[in-house]
Structures are given as C-alpha cells and as structure tokens.
Amino acid sequence: MPSLAEPPFQKFQDLNNDTIVSGENVIRAIQEFESRVKVIKTEQGDLFVYTAESNDKDAQTYKIVIGPIEIDITIDLNNLTIVIEVYANLPFIGKVQIAKTVGNLRDGITLTIGYPPFIGGSLTLKLDGKNVVLGYSFDALGFHYEGSKVIITLP
Numbered sequence: 254m255p256s257l258a259e260p261p262f263q264k265f266q267d268l269n270n271d272t273i274v275s276g277e278n279v280i281r282a283i284q285e286f287e288s289r290v291k292v293i294k295t296e297q298g299d300l301f302v303y304t305a306e307s308n309d310k311d312a313q314t315y316k317i318v319i320g321p322i323e324i325d326i327t328i329d330l331n332n333l334t335i336v337i338e339v340y341a342n343l344p345f346i347g348k349v350q351i352a353k354t355v356g357n358l359r360d361g362i363t364l365t366i367g368y369p370p371f372i373g374g375s376l377t378l379k380l381d382g383k384n385v386v387l388g389y390s391f392d393a394l395g396f397h398y399e400g401s402k403v404i405i406t407l408p
Contacts, residue, residue, distance in 0.1 A: 295319075297398045302405065317404055321393050322366070323348070324376065330407065333358040333380065341372050341393070352376075358385065366391060374398075383407045 293300040298320065305314040311331050317324040325338040339352040349368060356362035361379035366372060374391020385405040391398055 291404075293402050293404070295398075295400050295402065297396065297400075300400075300402060300404075313405075313407075315405060317387065319389060320396060320398050321372070322389075322391070322398075324387075326378070328358065328385070328405075328407070335362065335378065337362060337364065337376075337378065339364065339366050339376065341366075341368050343368070343371055343394075380407075 289303050291302040293302065301318040303316055305316055305325070307314040307327065312327050312329050314325070314327045317326070321342045323340040323342060325340070327336045329335070334355065335358050336355050337353065338350060341349050341351050343349060351368045351372065352364045352366045354362060354364055358378065358380040361377060363375060363377045365375050367374070372391060372393045374389070376391070377388035379386050379388070383406050384403045385407065386401060387404045388401040389398060
C-alpha cells in the first residue's frame with residue numbers, strides 16, 4: 254500500500270512508457286492529447302477527429318467519432334484512394350464493424366450503415382477543394398445524428 258508521501262501518479266504511465274511522477278507530467282500528457290484531437294461542435298454533440306499512426310509515408314490515417322459511431326479512414330495522398338471502416342460501439346455488445354469500403358475521394362463515397370435495430374443511416378465522404386467533408390445522417394440508440402462537416406484539410 255502506498256504511503257501518503259508518494260506522488261499520486263507514480264504508478265501510472267503514458268503511452269511512451271514514461272512514468273508519470275508529478276502533476277507536470279499529467280498536464281504535459283493532457284496537452285499532448287488535446288493537440289492531436291480536433292473537436293468539432295455539432296447540434297447532437299461533439300465530433301472528434303484524430304490522427305492515427307501510419308506505416309506508409311504516402312498515407313494518412315484518421316479516426317472520427319460521432320456518438321456511438323467510429324469511422325477509420327486511410328487516405329492515399331498520391332491518388333486520393335480512401336479505405337473506410339465503420340464501427341458501432343454498442344452497450345453490452347461492444348465494438349462491431351458495420352461497414353467497409355474502398356473508393357476515391359474525387360468521386361465521393363456514400364455508405365449505407367446499419368446494425369438493426371440499433372443503427373441505420375448513411376455516411377458520405379467527398380473532397381471539396383483540399384477539404385475532406387463528412388456528411389452523415391443516421392439514427393443510433395434512439396438519437397438522430399445529421400450534418401456535414403469539414404473533418405480534414407489535405408496537404
């Protein structure tokens with residue numbers, strides 16, 4: 254059992270395996286997290302976009318979260334090919350893949366998503382100049398989510 258003299262975060266570690274030993278380490282970890290997550294306000298709540306690590310220098314990978322839906326996209330920056338995987342995080346069931354496709358951002362991609370009776374609707378990803386726009390309209394767990402947001406600006 255730790256004594257009262259030990260720092261409260263001594264036993265926790267961040268993702269780089271650096272031991273958190275002070276409040277300064279906690280603040281640094283939070284600031285690093287916040288710098289990687291883009292929060293977009295919507296009528297139904299926040300939409301989160303963050304960059305995931307990619308092994309390919311010509312590709313960018315992102316995770317987008319809207320309510321119980323998680324969208325993983327990988328964009329090939331050379332030819333704008335996009336791989337889209339859509340997951341639903343459902344109570345008592347967990348994370349379930351509900352859609353997957355490959356397409357081209359220049360042409361735009363529309364996916365029908367569903368996991369009856371919990372989720373149903375559609376997602377669209379398209380390119381508007383250098384902006385990647387996500388359009389969405391779906392019902393999930395009794396709530397309706399609808400909108401169109403710029404989620405990424407390509408280099």
